[in-house]
Amino acid sequence: MGDAPRDQLGVGMVGYSFMGAAHSQAWRTAPRFFDLPMRLDMRVVAGRSADGVRAAADRLGWQDSTTQWRTLLERDDVDLVDICTPGDTHAEIAVAALEAGKHVLCEKPLANTVAEAEQMAAAAERAAERGVLAMVGFTYRRVPAIQLARRLVADGRIGEVRHVRAQYLQDWLTDPAAPLSWRLDKDKAGSGALGDIGAHVVDLAQFITGESVVGVSGLLETFVRERPVASSSSGLSGQAGEGTGAVTVDDAALFFGRLSGGGLASFEATRFAAGRKNAIRLEINGSRGSLAFDFEDMNVLHFFDDGEDAGTAGFRRIMVTEPDHPYIAAWWPPGHGLGYEHGFTHQVVDLVGDLAAARQPRPSFADGLAVQRVLDAVERSWQQGSGWVELS
16 A cells, blocks of 8 residues: 555454444445445455354455454555444554554544554654554444535534533443443543433534634543343343452443633533433534524534524524535435434545545544544543543
């Protein structure tokens, strides 16, 4: 890799559970709906269980399987390594893949610590000099309504950004009998709701506004500190086995901050919001208007224009399903909405386009590092009694 752009991209994936299935669907689907500049070959998937990874390869559409991820780095037919594993493995796999000349797509958050993220960003910067490129998978950027929100802010339609309110609300841990999973183990996950879902709303706030979080004050809480050990798991659910174990991450995170443009921001991430399944809620208030979005109604963006006549002014409900909206023309007739999986497909489309053009994909590992620094600042604030922490 690193020579002239090629017309074929061989993909190897590490991990085949929840995120692996979502990424596999995207690699399969993208060339069937979009005119891509490169032909995609789903070469090999790696996982720890020989039987499990072999079955996953058959089910998800991979040609081959292996229990050793390092073999992906030795294969000439693998041009890109897609990392869908827990956060404690991201740095090792990504750095090794980049040094082996493989492009990298890595799930978010980029790493478990700032030090690991810095190592990954540095490796990506070195690799880019050789034409080897890396991207972190903040997939919600690829929701058409989010893309439209970013464009409206960039076009000045809401004026100067004054407030951002960002929430990511789930409820899959409200039952104290829900078993332990790797997402509840700090050694594997790095943090709980803060990194798992809080990372998304930090990235979205920065992506839509085009500004950075420059300081934070935060509070973390673990509501259930001991859970049954899991005998099996699938996605976010599992079956309880014998005995219990400690929860070593946060269940909820609440923090506020200041943006680089002077505006204020508040963030909430929790897996204890009963009744909220995947509610990514964003509201941005500016000097000329406002935007509001909720992923549980993901094909809709609400827009308020402060310049309209006061007698009839109000939030406008925009169905983001027209052919001139981002990505939509490749899919269904207007009004036939998209779903969760489409963001992953759009991620593949954008990544492949950037690789074919030898152009740095976004979000880059440097973008992932920027989010990691915000998460780290929140954790340090909480450890210091929720005091204010500036980001350098």
